[in-house]
Amino acid sequence: MTVTSSATSNDLPLLLEQVEVVLVDRLSPSFVRVELGSPALAEFGVDGPLYDQRIKLVFPGTDGVPHVAGVDEAAMAAWFERPAEERGHMRTYTVRDVRGSGADTRLVVDIVLHVGDGPLGPGAAWAEQVSVGDRLVVMAPRRGVPFGGIEFVPGAADRLLLAGDETAVPAIASILADLPVDARGAAYLEVPLSADVQTVRHPVGVTVTWLPRDGAERGVAVTQAVLDHLGAPLDLPEVDEVDPDLWETPTYSSSGEDIDEAVTVVGHDLDGLYAWIAGESRLVTGLRRALVKDLEVDRRQVAFMGYWRLGVAMKS
Ligand SMILES: Cc1cc2nc3c(=O)[nH]c(=O)nc-3n(C[C@H](O)[C@H](O)[C@H](O)COP(=O)(O)OP(=O)(O)OC[C@H]3O[C@@H](n4cnc5c(N)ncnc54)[C@H](O)[C@@H]3O)c2cc1C
Incomplete structure (x- = not known):
């Protein structure tokens, strides 16, 4: 028609x-x-x-x-x-x-x-x-008209890290389905219950790990899994203050940080990595602290998005 x-x-x-x-x-x-x-x-x-x-x-x-x-x-x-x-x-x-x-x-x-x-x-x-x-x-988005709203921009990265909670499952599943067949990396998805685990399409080179909480504390499993994946000898990050509007990508900083001032560690073990992390703001804040502050991953290789905040209604 x-x-x-x-x-x-x-x-x-x-x-x-x-x-x-x-x-x-x-x-x-x-x-x-x-x-x-x-x-x-x-x-x-x-x-x-x-x-x-x-x-x-x-x-x-x-x-x-x-x-x-x-x-x-x-x-x-x-x-x-x-x-x-x-x-x-x-x-x-x-x-x-x-x-x-x-x-x-x-x-x-x-x-x-x-x-x-x-x-x-x-x-x-x-x-x-x-x-x-x-x-x-x-x-x-209307076809042919710029709308924005796609944050997954891995550039020339040769290794992907996708991590999030249940609210990020649709985005991670969609990204996995759209990746080229030769993509490499890992995805970690924390969900409330074992019964929430889904079957998703993904390239063979990207491992997909589901992490049901089944009553355990929110955010712990996915944070630990990401730190283990990166081989980081870190304790779980302590998070006192949570920015409910946390949104830190290579092109936008909700905290007003100057992206051009990003730390670049030459010859870093994590060169070639692109990390996309989304979900409840406390978990995203903790992972941001671990990756950017502790592991000194270049800000231009990471996107951290607070998709929601426990106990806080989203702005309408
Ligand atoms: C880019 C992006 C993509 C997203 N994609 C998805 C997606 O595909 N699927 C999805 O499900 N979500 C997605 N989300 C997350 C979703 O927008 C949020 O979870 C949103 O808050 C859901 O709205 P709600 O009306 O259900 O809850 P809200 O009204 O926003 O409340 C959020 C939480 O706060 C609690 N809360 C609210 N008011 C109070 C109060 N007075 N006292 C105590 N607790 C309170 C609620 O119980 C709830 O748990 C996405 C978010 C972003 C930014």
Whole structure:
């Protein structure tokens, strides 16, 4: 079927569209997979692999599902000014996969239920109740228009290290699926329960290790696994202060650090490494301290992303 740009409901540079839940798959105790469809998604796309492409979902508030037809940037700005409970809460997720094509394009999103992490936030609460036919709003890249939101940029690295908790599982799984067949490295995924372990596609040269907590302290297993992988004779890093907005990549520093001032240790054992680490901010802060401060890995070889903070609702 040929779909023209008239399938989309506005002229914004990004896709801001109502989508419908066309499939719900309760993958495991901690993950709900949804497929989101709309003819407007025929316009979805990025230039190259999706890797860890992030998108925004707007969950219906007391006003219902936001109307996006015909909105412009001024209308969007006015929408943001309204109370999130009324206009709908916005949260960040990863495109785990894309299925179908044209008007039948569907975005696959895996939502963590955060069981036992505190009161359910709007994202987890929506996912817990979701059924086919529900609607929400997605903000996603329109093909051919720069959108950003891909942080996985390994450059010429010959060895990859991917590590994260359950919220980073969709991104790590998507990165693994998009890697070239000759990629080399290791991925460590900490999940709440043994029952949350998934089967993921990955190059043979990248080992994938699942680390179910099964009641153990959050972040310890993945931190220890990364330190062991790097052969680092370090104790688990102590973390007193956690920046809930931690985001340190080769091109952006939430703490305002000057990336050009990064420490470069010539002839470092970890030359050629590219590390991508995401998840709960305390675990990411600890690993950042170990890699950048203790092991002196060059800031340009690492991306540390606080995907969420235990006990703190994400900004809407
Ligand atoms: C780039 C990126 C990609 C991501 N990809 C994914 C993905 O693919 N899948 C996924 O599931 N997540 C993903 N995340 C993480 C997700 O955005 C966060 O987990 C988000 O917080 C979920 O929203 P929520 O509404 O469920 O919880 P929130 O409302 O944001 O709450 C977060 C946590 O804080 C707790 N909390 C909130 N308020 C209180 C309070 N008053 N008292 C005590 N505790 C409280 C909640 O219990 C919850 O555990 C991603 C994040 C980023 C930045």
